[in-house]
Amino acid sequence: VRPHKRTPTPVTAAATPAAKSGLIRSSLLLSGLTLISRFMGLARDLVLTARLGASATIAADAYYTALAFPNLFRRIFAEGAFSSAFIPSYTKTLTGEGQVEADRIASDALATLAAATIAITLAAQLAMPWLMYVINPGYASDPAKFKLAIVLTQISMPYLPCMAIGALLSGVLNAHRRFIITGIFPTILNLVMLIAVIPQDDPILAAYAASIAIPIAGVFQAALLWWGARKCGAHIRLRWPSLTPEIKALIALAVPGAIAASAVQINIFISGILASQVAGGRAWTEVAARLYQLPLGLIGVAVSVALLPRLSSAIQAKDHDDAQAATDQAVIFSLALTAPAAAALIAMPFFLIDGLFTRGVFTVEDARQTGWILLNYGWGVPAFVLARVLQPAFFARSDTKAPMRFGLISVAVNIVLGLALFQIVGVKGIAAATSAAAWINVAQMVLLLAKRGDYSPTKAAWSRIGRIVAASTVFGALLAFASHERAWLEAPLRSFHLIGLGAKEIAVLGVAAVGVAVYGLLLLAFRGITPSEIKTALRRRPGDAAVAADL
Numbered sequence: 004v005r006p007h008k009r010t011p012t013p014v015t016a017a018a019t020p021a022a023k024s025g026l027i028r029s030s031l032l033l034s035g036l037t038l039i040s041r042f043m044g045l046a047r048d049l050v051l052t053a054r055l056g057a058s059a060t061i062a063a064d065a066y067y068t069a070l071a072f073p074n075l076f077r078r079i080f081a082e083g084a085f086s087s088a089f090i091p092s093y094t095k096t097l098t099g100e101g102q103v104e105a106d107r108i109a110s111d112a113l114a115t116l117a118a119a120t121i122a123i124t125l126a127a128q129l130a131m132p133w134l135m136y137v138i139n140p141g142y143a144s145d146p147a148k149f150k151l152a153i154v155l156t157q158i159s160m161p162y163l164p165c166m167a168i169g170a171l172l173s174g175v176l177n178a179h180r181r182f183i184i185t186g187i188f189p190t191i192l193n194l195v196m197l198i199a200v201i202p203q204d205d206p207i208l209a210a211y212a213a214s215i216a217i218p219i220a221g222v223f224q225a226a227l228l229w230w231g232a233r234k235c236g237a238h239i240r241l242r243w244p245s246l247t248p249e250i251k252a253l254i255a256l257a258v259p260g261a262i263a264a265s266a267v268q269i270n271i272f273i274s275g276i277l278a279s280q281v282a283g284g285r286a287w288t289e290v291a292a293r294l295y296q297l298p299l300g301l302i303g304v305a306v307s308v309a310l311l312p313r314l315s316s317a318i319q320a321k322d323h324d325d326a327q328a329a330t331d332q333a334v335i336f337s338l339a340l341t342a343p344a345a346a347a348l349i350a351m352p353f354f355l356i357d358g359l360f361t362r363g364v365f366t367v368e369d370a371r372q373t374g375w376i377l378l379n380y381g382w383g384v385p386a387f388v389l390a391r392v393l394q395p396a397f398f399a400r401s402d403t404k405a406p407m408r409f410g411l412i413s414v415a416v417n418i419v420l421g422l423a424l425f426q427i428v429g430v431k432g433i434a435a436a437t438s439a440a441a442w443i444n445v446a447q448m449v450l451l452l453a454k455r456g457d458y459s460p461t462k463a464a465w466s467r468i469g470r471i472v473a474a475s476t477v478f479g480a481l482l483a484f485a486s487h488e489r490a491w492l493e494a495p496l497r498s499f500h501l502i503g504l505g506a507k508e509i510a511v512l513g514v515a516a517v518g519v520a521v522y523g524l525l526l527l528a529f530r531g532i533t534p535s536e537i538k539t540a541l542r543r544r545p546g547d548a549a550v551a552a553d554l
Contacts, residue, residue, distance in 0.1 A: 043193035045359075048293045050200050053363030054209040055286070061148035062206035063286035064279070068139055069155035069214045071275055071289070072127070073162045089171060091399055092253055094178045105178075106238050112253060113171050114244040120167040124160045131157050141279035151207070155214040165221030172228035175237045184231035188224045195220035206364065258403075273417055274433040277425050284430045287373040290360055291434070295380040298344040299387050318399050326399075326457075331464045333392050339471050339532055341388045343522045346479030348381030351486035351514070358511030375431040383438025386445045393448045396458050405451055413444035471531040478522045485514050 055063035089112060097105040127134065131153050135142065138156075142149040173185045199216035203209035232239060278284035317325040348355070353374030361370045397406045417440035424432025453459040460468065485492065489510065496506035526532055 039187070039190060043190050043197070045293065047193045047196050047200070048290070049360065049362075050197060051209070051213060052286075052290060052360045052365040054200060054203060055206050055364070061145065061151060062210040064139075064142070064283065065148055065151040065155050066210040066213055067285045067289040068135075068142075068152040068275075068279075069159045069210075070217070071285075072138060072156050073160050073166075073217070089174045089253065090178055091401065092249070093174060097178055102236060102238075106240075108249050108253075109171065109175055109237065110240045110242055111245055111247055111250050113168060113239055114242050115246070115250050115254070116167045116171055117164055118244040120164040124163050127160050128157050131160075138276060139279035139285070140276070141281070141284075151210070155210060158211075158214040159217040161218040162221040165218065165225045168225045169221070169228045172225070172232045172239070175232045175239065176228070176235060179235045179237065181231065181235045184228060188227050191223045191227065192217070192220040195223065273414070274421060274437050277421055277433045278430050280425075281430055283369060283372070287369065287376055287430060288434070290356065290365075290369075290373050291377040291380055294355060294377055295348055295384055295387075298341045298384050299391065326396075327461070330393075330396055330458050331461060334389070334460060335464060335467050335471070335532075337388050337392050338385060338468055339526065341385050342471050342475035343478050343518075345381050345384040346475045347482055347515075347518065348377055348384060350479045350482035352377040352381065354486040354489055354511055354514075358507045361507075372430065376434045379431050379434035380438060383434075383441045386438065386441035389445045390441060390448070393445065393452070393458075396452055397448070400457065406448065409444050409447040409451075412447065413440040416440040416443055467531060470529040471526070474522065474525040474529040474531050478518070478525055481521060482514070482518060485518075 051066075052063075055066055093105055093109060096108055135149060135153050135156070139149075139152060142152055169188065173188075176185050196213055196216040199212040200209050203212050229239075275285055275288055278288045317323075317329060353371060356373045356377060357367065357370040360373070361367055394406050397403065417436050420439055421433045421436035424436050426432075428435075449459075492514070493506040493510045496509050527534065
């Protein structure tokens, strides 16, 4: 006899007018919480670059290798797979069959994912001395760096199963429209790493401390998400893996979906392999990544997380108008925040890197090389974000194969173009190849969605996109002027010192703060967004109480 199924509280985004207006609020909430985490991450990275340096020591390249390898698998097996397959499946079961059945599927999925990632971790630990020749062939000429990279990567790899479990629990929370814990749990990693690294003065010891902190933080993160899932009514249990029909179907969707969702990260990982040929190259690309991935984490991930449950519900209800409106809203909102970020990275890359990171053993030349890399990643930033925003349009329709195909094409383009440009212009050519591959990936998705009739921006949406691009272009020109006149901006600040910040730090932070206000005015002036739309997005309407409680 099957247990009685409780009737769940409806979670469909199309259910109420309040829910229909909740996409931007959910995205803003996630973005705001992620912003806190990213600021802590920036503080962590400022400490790390000062302690580890870049081209002057072996510690930086070895540590960033240790961070990149488990992160790649985390995004493939955890974030990628479950954003593409688990959330729609879990949401459908929760809505149609109730919490008990949803708990059973989530428990089976957790057991399967944990077993797979533990097996990968153990295999990687044993094979790491040989894998390092593939991951970073450029290190082979430096035995000390090669050995350090192996040991640090082995230390950090247990982070993978912790984050796989965390990703599944995040999916459960998102399906219940509980976004706060999902938004704040990344701060744990930054906090634990800061505590571990700050007391260290020696670069090698700092690299060891940071690597040890990674799996420790993973345990705390998984524990917090487990607690959050229990609080929202999900009772997921530990059990032995079992390939039930539902799990087999989930794997069939998750494997291509994971590849599709991870195409950008695979491209970045390949870029790191090429960058390992140059002393400091891995560190330069990772420092640049801290800035250009900020919009991806703040906007792309937040919008896609909020969009996928709503699209899944709208498509299940056969509400094409709501699906169209939700996707238009997501594209416009993401570009309104991403386009100015791209303009800033293109207009003032060296100003940003030198102002924020040049200190300790991270030199001005390191900042100059990193700035060139940041510029070439900068023009790819809108594509990185749009890829995350458009993928739910496929995933919500249980199509993970088309994005996988596009992702693999993008990876192939990145490899070929990256190898060619690396021979011509060095490490910055790798960044340019990654950006070009990202735009090719987005173009393929846009064309297929339009061909199928699933999604194409409306005329109003295209008009809004054009205004956003115009406002961002003017904004970029103003920032380029500020960067050109940097010496003039810093001159009156040289006698000021604020909590350890000098003239260059105060100048770059001041330009950034003023820039946010200026872009807001430009966006309103070009009518890229209107005051009434801001009020509508933030206003609580009758019936919002339940939604707000869920958030």
